[in-house]
Amino acid sequence: MTYTDYATGAPVSDSKAPSGPVEERWDKRRFEAKLVNPANRRKHTVIVVGTGLAGGSAGATLAEQGYHVVQFCYQDSPRRAHSIAAQGGINAAKNYRNDGDSVHRLFYDTVKGGDFRARESNVHRLAQISVEIIDQCVAQGVPFAREYGGLLDTRSFGGVQVSRTFYARGQTGQQLLLGAYQALSRQIAAGNVEMHPRTEMLDLIVVDGRARGIVARDLITGRIDTHFADAVVLASGGYGNVFYLSTNAMNSNATAVWRAHRRGAYFANPCFTQIHPTCIPRTGDHQSKLTLMSESLRNDGRIWVPKAQGDTRPPSQIPEDERDYYLERIYPSFGNLVPRDIASRAAKNVCDEGRGVGPGGQGVYLDFADAIERMGRAAVEARYGNLFDMYHRITDEDPYEVPMRIYPAVHYTMGGLWVDYDLQTTVPGLFAIGEANFSDHGANRLGASALMQGLADGYFVLPATINDYLARNPHQEAVTAEHPAVQEVLAETEDRINLLLAVDGDRTPDSFHRELGELMWEFCGMARTDSGLRKALERIPQIRDEFWRRIKVPGTGEEFNQSLEKANRIVDYLELAELMCLDALHRTESCGGHFREESQTPDGEAARRDEEFAYAAAWEFSGTGEAPVLHKEDLVFEYVHPTQRSYA
Amino acid sequence: MKLTLRVWRQKNAGAEGAMSTYEVDDISPDMSFLEMLDVLNEQLILSGEEPVAFDHDCREGICGACSLVINGDAHGPERTTTCQLHMRSFRDGDTIDIEPWRASAFPVIKDLVVDRSAFDRIIQAGGYVTAPTGSAPEAHATPVPKADADFAFEHAECIGCGACVAACPNGAAMLFTSAKVNHLNVLPQGAPERETRVLDMVAQMDAEGFGGCTLAGECATACPKGIPLVSITGMNKEWLRATRKAGKR
Numbered sequence: 001m002t003y004t005d006y007a008t009g010a011p012v013s014d015s016k017a018p019s020g021p022v023e024e025r026w027d028k029r030r031f032e033a034k035l036v037n038p039a040n041r042r043k044h045t046v047i048v049v050g051t052g053l054a055g056g057s058a059g060a061t062l063a064e065q066g067y068h069v070v071q072f073c074y075q076d077s078p079r080r081a082h083s084i085a086a087q088g089g090i091n092a093a094k095n096y097r098n099d100g101d102s103v104h105r106l107f108y109d110t111v112k113g114g115d116f117r118a119r120e121s122n123v124h125r126l127a128q129i130s131v132e133i134i135d136q137c138v139a140q141g142v143p144f145a146r147e148y149g150g151l152l153d154t155r156s157f158g159g160v161q162v163s164r165t166f167y168a169r170g171q172t173g174q175q176l177l178l179g180a181y182q183a184l185s186r187q188i189a190a191g192n193v194e195m196h197p198r199t200e201m202l203d204l205i206v207v208d209g210r211a212r213g214i215v216a217r218d219l220i221t222g223r224i225d226t227h228f229a230d231a232v233v234l235a236s237g238g239y240g241n242v243f244y245l246s247t248n249a250m251n252s253n254a255t256a257v258w259r260a261h262r263r264g265a266y267f268a269n270p271c272f273t274q275i276h277p278t279c280i281p282r283t284g285d286h287q288s289k290l291t292l293m294s295e296s297l298r299n300d301g302r303i304w305v306p307k308a309q310g311d312t313r314p315p316s317q318i319p320e321d322e323r324d325y326y327l328e329r330i331y332p333s334f335g336n337l338v339p340r341d342i343a344s345r346a347a348k349n350v351c352d353e354g355r356g357v358g359p360g361g362q363g364v365y366l367d368f369a370d371a372i373e374r375m376g377r378a379a380v381e382a383r384y385g386n387l388f389d390m391y392h393r394i395t396d397e398d399p400y401e402v403p404m405r406i407y408p409a410v411h412y413t414m415g416g417l418w419v420d421y422d423l424q425t426t427v428p429g430l431f432a433i434g435e436a437n438f439s440d441h442g443a444n445r446l447g448a449s450a451l452m453q454g455l456a457d458g459y460f461v462l463p464a465t466i467n468d469y470l471a472r473n474p475h476q477e478a479v480t481a482e483h484p485a486v487q488e489v490l491a492e493t494e495d496r497i498n499l500l501l502a503v504d505g506d507r508t509p510d511s512f513h514r515e516l517g518e519l520m521w522e523f524c525g526m527a528r529t530d531s532g533l534r535k536a537l538e539r540i541p542q543i544r545d546e547f548w549r550r551i552k553v554p555g556t557g558e559e560f561n562q563s564l565e566k567a568n569r570i571v572d573y574l575e576l577a578e579l580m581c582l583d584a585l586h587r588t589e590s591c592g593g594h595f596r597e598e599s600q601t602p603d604g605e606a607a608r609r610d611e612e613f614a615y616a617a618a619w620e621f622s623g624t625g626e627a628p629v630l631h632k633e634d635l636v637f638e639y640v641h642p643t644q645r646s647y648a
Numbered sequence: 649m650k651l652t653l654r655v656w657r658q659k660n661a662g663a664e665g666a667m668s669t670y671e672v673d674d675i676s677p678d679m680s681f682l683e684m685l686d687v688l689n690e691q692l693i694l695s696g697e698e699p700v701a702f703d704h705d706c707r708e709g710i711c712g713a714c715s716l717v718i719n720g721d722a723h724g725p726e727r728t729t730t731c732q733l734h735m736r737s738f739r740d741g742d743t744i745d746i747e748p749w750r751a752s753a754f755p756v757i758k759d760l761v762v763d764r765s766a767f768d769r770i771i772q773a774g775g776y777v778t779a780p781t782g783s784a785p786e787a788h789a790t791p792v793p794k795a796d797a798d799f800a801f802e803h804a805e806c807i808g809c810g811a812c813v814a815a816c817p818n819g820a821a822m823l824f825t826s827a828k829v830n831h832l833n834v835l836p837q838g839a840p841e842r843e844t845r846v847l848d849m850v851a852q853m854d855a856e857g858f859g860g861c862t863l864a865g866e867c868a869t870a871c872p873k874g875i876p877l878v879s880i881t882g883m884n885k886e887w888l889r890a891t892r893k894a895g896k897r
Binding site: 057060061064075076077078079080082084085094096132134135136138139140141143144145146147148149150151152168169171174175178181182183185186188189197220249250251283284286287288289291292390393394396459460463506508510511552554555559560562563 | 659660676678679680682683686687690692693694696697698699701703704705706707708709710711712713726728732734736757758761763764765767768771772773775776777778779780781782783784785786787788790791792793794797798800801804805807808831832835837838
C-alpha cells in the first residue's frame with residue numbers, strides 16, 4: 001500500500017469543550033475541572049519541554065501553583081527561545097482606543113482571519129484571556145510602548161480595522177519572553193523548577209497508555225537519559241524549519257512533536273504553514289535563514305512593483321504613474337493591511353508576472369517615502385528605527401533613502417499536535433501548548449496573535465486544565481528506568497544515534513536539509529498542485545533512503561556534537577515533510593495559507609470548499625513511509641458564519 | 649573573497665586549546681560571518697575533520713547566543729552581534745582570528761562555545777518582579793511616565809550575550825547586571841523589590857567570579873544593543889541607596 005492510500009478512521013471530537021453560549025464555556029470548564037489540593041501539588045512532577053512564551057509562562061505558573069516542574073531547552077539559557085525574535089506586537093481586546101473593539105470582535109476577526117478552520121470555543125477563550133495577558137505582563141515590568149500620558153500605546157495590524165496591538169518597539173517578543181523568563185527564574189531560584197538547559201528531548205515515554213516522561217540528550221556530555229513525570233507538556237514550537245529557509249531560529253526543530261506523534265499523538269493540519277509577506281529576500285545559495293521585517297511596517301509602508309515587466313530602473317526613477325500599488329488597487333478597503341496569506345500570494349503573483357524587483361526578480365518594494373514626507377523622518381525612526389537599522393545592516397541599503405525590498409518566507413506553522421479544549425493530545429497526560437499545537441489559528445494566523453496564544457496557553461489555560469488531569473489521576477504508579485517500555489524507548493533512541501554516527505557517508509547534514517527544503521518550498525510552499533505534491537511525495541522517500549546511506553556525522557555521541565544534533569533533527573523532518581505533503585494533497589480546497597491552484601475563484605482568490613473540508617485533519621501515525629490514518633474533527637460554526645473572506 | 653581563518657580549537661572543557669589555521673574561498677560579501685563559518689564547517693566535515701563548534705540560533709541579532717571574539721573584538725569590528733556582521737566588513741585576503749569569549753566566569757565548553765549560566769543565576773537572584781500569574785491589577789491602573797517607560801525599555805533591550813564581559817579587561821558583568829537593575833527599578837511595578845533586587849543581584853555577580861568595574865568603558869563600546877556606560881552609574885547609585893537604607897533599618 002502506498003503512502004497516499006490513507007484510510008479514514010473514526011472521527012475525533014473535542015470532548016472537553018462545554019456546550020452552551022460561547023462566552024460562558026471557559027468559565028464553565030474551569031468550574032467543572034477538578035482541582036488538586038495545594039498540599040498535594042508538590043507530589044506531582046510535570047515535565048515542560050521548551051522555554052518560549054508558552055513553555056516559559058507555563059513552567060513559571062505551574063511552579064507558582066506548587067507543582068514540581070522539570071523543564072528543558074536546547075539553548076544554553078531559557079531566555080533564548082525563539083519567541084524572543086517576535087517583533088510586532090500582541091493583540092488584546094482592551095478597547096483602550098474606544099474604536100469599537102471587544103472580545104467578540106477579536107474572536108470574530110481571528111475566526112475569519114483563520115479562514116474558518118479553527119474551533120470557535122478555543123478562539124473565544126483566547127480573545128477573553130487576551131485582556132488578562134496585558135495586565136499580567138505589565139505587572140511583571142514588561143516595558144510596553146506608552147503615550148505621553150503614561151498609558152499604553154497600541155497600533156493596528158494586518159487583517160483588522162481596530163488598533164489593538166500592544167508593542168515594545170519592534171521587540172515585543174523579546175520583552176514578553178524576558179518577562180516569562182524572569183518569572184521562571186524566580187521559580188528556579190525557589191527550587192520549584194528544575195531547569196535543564198542545553199538538553200534536547202529525543203523521545204516520549206508512554207507507559208500503560210499515558211505520557212510518563214521523556215528521553216533527552218545532554219548536549220554537552222552527550223549523555224542520553226530518562227526523565228519521569230505525571231504529565232508532559234510540549235512547548236517546543238513550530239516546524240517551519242522543514243523548509244530549511246525560514247524565519248525560525250537555526251536550531252528550532254520538530255523532533256519533540258514528531259516523536260510524540262510517532263508515540264500516538266495525532267498531528268493536525270500539517271499543511272497549514274504561514275508564509276509571511278515581509279521578509280528580506282535571499283541573496284544567494286549560502287543563505288542560512290531568512291529575516292522577517294515586522295508586519296507593522298505595512299501600517300505606514302506602501303507596497304508596489306513597476307507596472308511594466310522587466311523594468312530594471314532604480315525605484316527613484318520610476319514615476320508614480322508607472323508604479324502598481326497592487327494591494328491598494330486590488331483590496332481598496334484593507335489596502336496594505338490585508339492578512340498575511342493574501343499579501344504573500346499577491347507578491348508571488350506579481351513576481352511570477354515578471355514584475356518582481358531586485359536580484360532574480362524575487363522581491364517587491366515596501367516604500368516609506370510617503371510616510372517620511374507625511375510624518376517626518378523622526379516619527380518614522382521612533383516607530384521603526386530598529387527594523388530599519390536591521391534592514392540596512394543585512395542588505396547594505398538605507399531604507400530611509402531607497403524602498404525596502406521584501407519577499408515572502410516561511411514563518412509560522414498553524415498545524416501541530418491535535419489537542420482538545422484542555423490542550424491535551426490524544427495521548428493521555430501529554431499536553432501541547434503554543435505553536436506546537438494546532439488549535440487557535442485555523443488555516444492562517446493573524447499578526448500579533450502568536451504571542452497572545454503562547455501566553456494564553458502558558459499562563460492561563462494549561463495551568464487550569466492540567467489540574468483536572470492530575471486530579472483525576474492522583475496516584476500514578478512510579479515509573480523507573482527498568483520498566484520495559486522505558487528500556488525500549490531508550491534503546492531505540494540510542495540505536496538511532498549510533499546509526500547516524502555509523503553510516504560515515506559522503507554528504508553533510510545541511511546538504512540533505514537544503515535539498516528537502518527546496519523540494520518543500522517548490523511543491524508545498526505558497527501554491528500547491530496535485531501533480532507537484534505527488535512529485536514531492538515520490539521524492540521524499542528517496543531522499544530519506546539516500547540520507548541513511550550517505551549521511552556523514554563526524555565525532556562521537558559522547559560529546560558536544562552539533563552535526564549529530566542537526567542530523568537527528570533531519571531524520572524527523574524527512575518524515576514530517578511527507579505528512580505535510582499528504583495533508584496538502586488530500587485537502588483539495590484552498591484556505592488560508594494553503595492555496596491549491598485547482599481551487600480558486602475566477603479572479604484568482606482562494607476558493608474554500610466548506611461542504612467537504614470544514615474539518616481539522618488529525619493524522620494518526622502508522623509507521624515510517626506507511627499510509628497514516630485520517631481522523632476528521634468537524635468544525636461547527638454557531639457564531640461566525642463562514643463566508644468567502646473579502647478584504648476588497 | 650579568499651580568507652585565512654585562525655580559529656580556537658578546544659576539544660572540551662578540560663582539554664588544552666590552540667589556534668588552528670584554515671583557508672576558505674568563494675566567500676560572498678553578502679554572507680553573514682556565521683554563514684562564512686558554515687562554509688568552513690561543510691568543508692571540514694567532508695574532509696573528515698570535526699567542524700568548529702559555535703553557539704548561534706536566531707541569526708537575527710536578538711537571541712544573544714552568538715559570541716565570538718573576532719580579531720580581538722567581541723562580535724568583531726561593527727557594533728552588532730556576530731550573526732549580523734557581514735563579510736563586506738572584511739577584505740579579500742584578510743586573516744581573521746576567531747576566539748571564544750574569554751572570562752573566568754565563562755568557562756569554555758568546546759571550541760568557541762562557552763558556559764554563560766552565571767548570567768542566569770544573576771537574574772535568578774533578583775532580576776524579576778514578583779507577580780504571580782493571575783494577581784495582576786488592570787494594566788491602566790498605574791500610568792508610567794513615558795520617559796521612565798522608555799528608559800526601562802532601553803535597558804531591557806540587553807540580549808544577555810556576554811560581549812560586555814568578554815570586552816572588559818577585568819571580566820566584569822556590571823553592564824549586564826545594571827541593565828536589568830535599571831530596567832526594573834525605574835518602574836513602579838519594580839519598586840517594592842527595589843533594594844533587595846540590586847543587593848542580591850550584585851552579591852550573586854560577585855559570587856560568580858566576575859571582576860570589578862574600573863570604568864574602562866569597553867563593555868559599552870562592545871554592547872550590540874547600545875546599553876550605555878552610565879547604566880553602571882545608575883546601578884551603583886541604587887546599590888548605595890539600598891545599602892544605606894538597609895543600615896538604617
